[in-house]
Amino acid sequence: GAGVSQTPSNKVTEKGKYVELRCDPISGHTALYWYRQSLGQGPEFLIYFQGTGAADDSGLPNDRFFAVRPEGSVSTLKIQRTERGDSAVYLCASSLKLRGLDEQFFGPGTRLTVL
Amino acid sequence: QKEVEQDPGPLSVPEGAIVSLNCTYSNSAFQYFMWYRQYSRKGPELLMYTYSSGNKEDGRFTAQVDKSSKYISLFIRDSQPSDSATYLCATPDTGRRALTFGSGTRLQVQP
Numbered sequence: 001g002a003g004v005s006q007t008p009s010n011k012v013t014e015k016g017k018y019v020e021l022r023c024d025p026i027s028g029h030t031a032l033y034w035y036r037q038s039l040g041q042g043p044e045f046l047i048y049f050q051g052t053g054a055a056d057d058s059g060l061p062n063d064r065f066f067a068v069r070p071e072g073s074v075s076t077l078k079i080q081r082t083e084r085g086d087s088a089v090y091l092c093a094s095s096l097k098l099r100g101l102d103e104q105f106f107g108p109g110t111r112l113t114v115l
Numbered sequence: 116q117k118e119v120e121q122d123p124g125p126l127s128v129p130e131g132a133i134v135s136l137n138c139t140y141s142n143s144a145f146q147y148f149m150w151y152r153q154y155s156r157k158g159p160e161l162l163m164y165t166y167s168s169g170n171k172e173d174g175r176f177t178a179q180v181d182k183s184s185k186y187i188s189l190f191i192r193d194s195q196p197s198d199s200a201t202y203l204c205a206t207p208d209t210g211r212r213a214l215t216f217g218s219g220t221r222l223q224v225q226p
Contacts, residue, residue, distance in 0.1 A: 101147055
């Protein structure tokens with residue numbers, strides 16, 4: 001079956017530009033997560049959606065970062081005025097927690113390079 | 116201090132070796148402990164998890180949690196070249212859905 005998909009797989013942009021990263025979760029998964037993974041590090045949490053609403057955005061580093069999920073399925077992570085320090089792999093995950101452990105299924109990521 | 120600390124590696128072993136991967140954590144309230152495997156240029160995939168203390172075995176893999184010392188381990192028996200990947204320990208933040216990851220240990224199994 002289809003897993004989590006992310007587009008584009010690679011994005012190169014210039015400092016100061018605006019970028020949008022897209023995530024298509026597993027069909028039927030109500031929860032969606034964004035993480036950021038820098039080179040040699042583990043993923044760091046950015047934001048979590050339950051349905052259409054952002055249930056926890058405590059990981060967003062500053063107000064240049066914003067994410068939406070208007071219909072409770074596809075999500076877009078938006079970064080304004082990109083900086084070189086934003087270069088990383090942006091991972092999306094989705095889950096359908098019924099009880100017990102919330103298993104998050106990750107996409108392959110979007111590799112963002114800010115020149 | 117990070118909430119989850121992990122030996123950075125890289126770790127290189129010959130095929131067939133027993134591998135031990137380790138993490139420590141600081142928050143005694145953590146209950147679930149997970150191991151993710153991440154191949155190069157792929158997203159992490161859940162390998163196995165444990166709840167609270169004890170051991171859990173799945174084929175060649177054994178996950179172990181010692182809550183008294185806040186120590187998490189993953190053992191791989193009869194390691195194979197296909198096990199070459201980065202292994203990440205993770206735990207859900209208390210009362211939240213977000214996962215806190217260690218920095219990952221890169222494992223290379225030489226044929």
